[in-house]
Amino acid sequence: xxxxxxxxxxxxxxxxxxxxxxxxxxxxxxxxxxxxxxxxxxxxxxxxxxxxxxxxxxxxxxxxxxxxxxxxxxxxxxxxxxxxxxxxxxxxxxxxxxxxxxxxxxxxxxxxxxxxxxxxxxxxxxxxxxxxxxxxxxxxxxxxxxxxxxxxxxxxxxxxxxxxxxxxxxxxxxxxxxxxxxxxxxxxxxxxxxxxxxxxxxxxxxxxxxxxxxxxxxxxxxxxxxxxxxxxxxxxxxxxxxxxxxxxxxxxxxxxxxxxxxxxxxxxxxxxxxxxxxxxxxxxxxxxxxxxxxxxxxxxxxxxxxxxxxxxxxxxxxxxxxxxxxxxxxxxxxxxxxxxxxxxxxxxxxxxxxxxxxxxxxxxxxxxxxxxxxxxxxxxxxxxxxxxxxxxxxxxxxxxxxxxxxxxxxxxxxxxxxxxxxxxxxxxxxxxxxxxxxxxxxxxxxxxxxxxxxxxxxxxxxxxxxxxxxxxxxxxxx
Amino acid sequence: xxxxxxxxxxxxxxxxxxxxxxxxxxxxxxxxxxxxxxxxxxxxxxxxxxxxxxxxxxxxxxxxxxxxxxxxxxxxxxxxxxxxxxxxxxxxxxxxxxxxxxxxxxxxxxxxxxxxxxxxxxxxxxxxxxxxxxxxxxxxxxxxxxxxxxxxxxxxxxxxxxxxxxxxxxxxxxxxxxxxxxxxxxxxxxxxxxxxxxxxxxxxxxxxxxxxxxxxxxxxxxxxxxxxxxxxxxxxxxxxxxxxxxxxxxxxxxxxxxxxxxxxxxxxxxxxxxxxxxxxxxxxxxxxxxxxxxxxxxxxxxxxxxxxxxxxxxxxxxxxxxxxxxxxxxxxxxxxxxxxxxxxxxxxxxxxxxxxxxxxxxxxxxxxxxxxxxxxxxxxxxxxxxxxxxxxxxxxxxxxxxxxxxxxxxxxxxx
Numbered sequence: 001x002x003x004x005x006x007x008x009x010x011x012x013x014x015x016x017x018x019x020x021x022x023x024x025x026x027x028x029x030x031x032x033x034x035x036x037x038x039x040x041x042x043x044x045x046x047x048x049x050x051x052x053x054x055x056x057x058x059x060x061x062x063x064x065x066x067x068x069x070x071x072x073x074x075x076x077x078x079x080x081x082x083x084x085x086x087x088x089x090x091x092x093x094x095x096x097x098x099x100x101x102x103x104x105x106x107x108x109x110x111x112x113x114x115x116x117x118x119x120x121x122x123x124x125x126x127x128x129x130x131x132x133x134x135x136x137x138x139x140x141x142x143x144x145x146x147x148x149x150x151x152x153x154x155x156x157x158x159x160x161x162x163x164x165x166x167x168x169x170x171x172x173x174x175x176x177x178x179x180x181x182x183x184x185x186x187x188x189x190x191x192x193x194x195x196x197x198x199x200x201x202x203x204x205x206x207x208x209x210x211x212x213x214x215x216x217x218x219x220x221x222x223x224x225x226x227x228x229x230x231x232x233x234x235x236x237x238x239x240x241x242x243x244x245x246x247x248x249x250x251x252x253x254x255x256x257x258x259x260x261x262x263x264x265x266x267x268x269x270x271x272x273x274x275x276x277x278x279x280x281x282x283x284x285x286x287x288x289x290x291x292x293x294x295x296x297x298x299x300x301x302x303x304x305x306x307x308x309x310x311x312x313x314x315x316x317x318x319x320x321x322x323x324x325x326x327x328x329x330x331x332x333x334x335x336x337x338x339x340x341x342x343x344x345x346x347x348x349x350x351x352x353x354x355x356x357x358x359x360x361x362x363x364x365x366x367x368x369x370x371x372x373x374x375x376x377x378x379x380x381x382x383x384x385x386x387x388x389x390x391x392x393x394x395x396x397x398x399x400x401x402x403x404x405x406x407x408x409x410x411x412x413x414x415x416x417x418x419x420x421x422x423x424x425x426x427x428x429x430x431x432x433x434x435x436x437x438x439x440x441x442x443x444x445x446x447x448x449x450x451x452x453x454x455x456x457x458x459x460x461x462x463x464x465x466x467x468x469x470x471x472x473x474x475x476x477x478x
Numbered sequence: 479x480x481x482x483x484x485x486x487x488x489x490x491x492x493x494x495x496x497x498x499x500x501x502x503x504x505x506x507x508x509x510x511x512x513x514x515x516x517x518x519x520x521x522x523x524x525x526x527x528x529x530x531x532x533x534x535x536x537x538x539x540x541x542x543x544x545x546x547x548x549x550x551x552x553x554x555x556x557x558x559x560x561x562x563x564x565x566x567x568x569x570x571x572x573x574x575x576x577x578x579x580x581x582x583x584x585x586x587x588x589x590x591x592x593x594x595x596x597x598x599x600x601x602x603x604x605x606x607x608x609x610x611x612x613x614x615x616x617x618x619x620x621x622x623x624x625x626x627x628x629x630x631x632x633x634x635x636x637x638x639x640x641x642x643x644x645x646x647x648x649x650x651x652x653x654x655x656x657x658x659x660x661x662x663x664x665x666x667x668x669x670x671x672x673x674x675x676x677x678x679x680x681x682x683x684x685x686x687x688x689x690x691x692x693x694x695x696x697x698x699x700x701x702x703x704x705x706x707x708x709x710x711x712x713x714x715x716x717x718x719x720x721x722x723x724x725x726x727x728x729x730x731x732x733x734x735x736x737x738x739x740x741x742x743x744x745x746x747x748x749x750x751x752x753x754x755x756x757x758x759x760x761x762x763x764x765x766x767x768x769x770x771x772x773x774x775x776x777x778x779x780x781x782x783x784x785x786x787x788x789x790x791x792x793x794x795x796x797x798x799x800x801x802x803x804x805x806x807x808x809x810x811x812x813x814x815x816x817x818x819x820x821x822x823x824x825x826x827x828x829x830x831x832x833x834x835x836x837x838x839x840x841x842x843x844x845x846x847x848x849x850x851x852x853x854x855x856x857x858x859x860x861x862x863x864x865x866x867x868x869x870x871x872x873x874x875x876x877x878x879x880x881x882x883x884x885x886x887x888x889x890x891x892x893x
Contacts (some may be wrong), residue, residue: 390826401822403820403823405839415836416838418835472664
């Protein structure tokens with residue numbers, strides 16, 4: 001039965017495509033493959049050993065099974081763990097080859113034609129030159145001493161930084177998917193902001209030249225040195241074509257004294273079709289540590305895509321007076337499932353955290369907020385505020401809230417609130433009376449519901465995300 | 479533990495008059511328990527109160543066999559004064575007295591049965607243990623249209639003649655149409671290091687009302703587990719109040735099924751702990767039909783080295799439209815060694831519902847203490863006044879005024 005399911009998933013248009021001829025590691029997960037990946041990337045010996053150690057650990061680990069969305073068993077021996085970026089040969093020749101539904105969405109989002117092509121890996125002509133744009137940005141960054149490159153490049157050029165910080169937030173002894181990533185990660189981003197530098201622009205994978213095809217095991221490492229500030233954007237509002245079905249990325253953030261990292265994600269990977277066939281499994285481990293005093297990490301996420309989203313961007317508030325924030329919108333439609341939330345671990349004194357989570361489920365989908373607030377006995381005078389609201393559309397979907405609240409400190413306060421509701425008939429009626437169509441009315445109300453989170457996004461992103469929220473829910477009412 | 483269990487089980491079986499079928503069923507439950515053992519914190523439901531470890535560390539080898547042939551003396555001084563009531567008295571797990579003098583004949587019926595019941599298998603491993611080792615159970619039926627004139631108090635008392643014993647108790651309550659029952663569970667322990675495992679099931683017919691108040695206030699070093707299963711029919715109402723402060727370890731679990739429309743459930747609780755005590759309230763309210771309502775309020779005050787947990791779950795079935803569910807847990811930590819854990823859960827599959835939960839924990843408000851002290855109270859008095867006010871909020875939810883006063887007196891709260 002399960003095999004059959006996987007077969008169906010494989011056939012799926014945006015799912016696995018394995019008939020490629022270019023360089024790739026042999027199929028399966030074993031020591032050889034790991035050596036192969038490390039070798040092809042010309043990695044130093046310590047990193048290879050680190051990967052192998054993770055692999056040893058992986059052998060004894062079991063896949064977690066406590067999550068709400070269940071998925072067919074993944075055969076890890078059937079996956080390819082490394083393949084070089086595809087040549088344009090195998091990619092779609094023109095936009096006509098694409099799913100018309102996808103094109104329609106692009107149109108609604110107002111994405112330029114060239115951009116649509118780029119997103120789908122279609123060869124773009126010289127008029128649209130993202131490379132030159134990126135180069136100009138790069139110069140500006142180098143001037144300030146900011147390192148922004150792929151992690152493979154960083155391993156070659158800045159091994160001391162990578163060695164010092166890699167795996168300090170997500171150790172190789174972590175849970176199954178994080179350890180799997182540690183063993184076989186292929187590429188990702190690396191950011192280092194030197195002391196007292198305020199990064200002059202929003203950094204985005206979009207501007208990194210070789211950002212495409214980082215593979216399913218992405219590894220991102222962001223270090224903000226003393227007194228620095230960086231805002232990092234990940235993902236894109238436009239639906240992304242992707243060959244890999246399982247995504248197990250690791251993201252590590254490190255904020256030293258007085259530093260601030262703002263990490264924003266918009267995730268809109270293919271969610272599968274109306275019947276829940278296909279779609280991407282997004283099993284990402286994101287964790288940040290406020291290592292220094294007065295540091296701050298803020299996660300903002302808009303999750304609308306993927307068949308299964310399973311992630312908990314977390315903050316370890318180690319430094320005194322450090323601040324952790326989590327703002328999230330998760331929208332599920334059709335057969336999508338999301339189990340997302342955050343962990344706020346208060347270790348330092350006077351630490352503060354704030355969690356705002358908005359979940360919207362429609363169709364036959366399932367949305368879960370799962371979070372942990374843990375105030376340790378040493379974290380005197382700490383504060384947490386959590387608010388998670390869910391909006392349900394129809395009685396075939398589910399919305400769940402599972403917060404864990406642990407308080408071991410006398411001087412600390414935790415407050416948690418959660419509500420569940422639906423869009424009221426009165427609100428809809430009011431909007432429709434004023435000339436909005438039903439869908440526009442729903443879009444408006446939902447945007448109002450999400451406002452608190454949307455306004456945390458960087459300006460350009462926020463406008464697109466707002467449109468995306470409306471589009472994700474199309475056809476779910478009435 | 480395995481050998482001990484098996485020999486004690488054989489002793490229990492030889493003492494009683496079970497049919498072969500029942501013995502078979504009991505043996506199955508026992509095997510299931512042996513397979514899983516006492517729950518530990520690896521089990522999500524027991525995350526905050528690791529019974530397996532507590533038994534290992536504090537009690538050690540338990541004795542599962544109780545000799546019920548000889549009578550125990552009833553200590554009448556433990557009876558609640560100033561409140562006329564009916565009584566059922568358990569001493570060390572043996573029923574010693576049934577007194578229903580305030581009620582009409584034949585309107586309330588207590589039947590002793592030694593037949594095993596197949597319902598409620600495998601809820602958790604402690605219920606399996608209960609199913610396997612209870613030698614008899616009691617069914618208490620309130621006849622249709624009858625309301626008890628006075629509350630029924632069930633005294634669960636233990637004497638110091640038992641030590642390291644496991645006592646299993648099973649009571650089934652049936653509330654027929656339009657009946658009402660006020661039930662007070664009063665725990666009074668003079669013993670230490672025993673494990674009491676109490677399982678109640680309630681079946682509420684149409685328009686019936688159940689009020690169950692549990693009072694555990696006397697300091698003792700026992701470990702207790704109390705499981706209430708409630709099934710509710712149309713327009714029935716259940717009210718559960720828990721005052722938990724006496725035992726060393728205590729877990730209350732309430733599983734309530736709102737099976738038919740207009741049924742409602744109220745769960746309120748106070749956990750007032752000190753001195754290394756570890757208590758937990760776990761609720762599971764299942765809204766299974768339209769227009770059902772639930773309300774939960776749990777407040778804790780935690781002193782030195784104590785630990786409290788509240789795991790509340792509201793689940794709403796997809797047909798249970800117009801559900802109204804509310805859950806609030808609040809906690810005051812009084813000492814730097816105290817700890818509060820909460821897991822207020824919502825699981826919702828219907829869209830036209832109003833469900834919310836809230837949870838807050840922290841220390842006493844310094845501003846309020848300052849206010850009171852500036853008006854002439856000393857620090858201790860101010861603290862007490864604030865705690866009393868905090869707890870009174872829950873006590874005011876009790877709808878039965880006689881019981882409300884009893885609980886106020888027990889806690890030493892003044893009007």
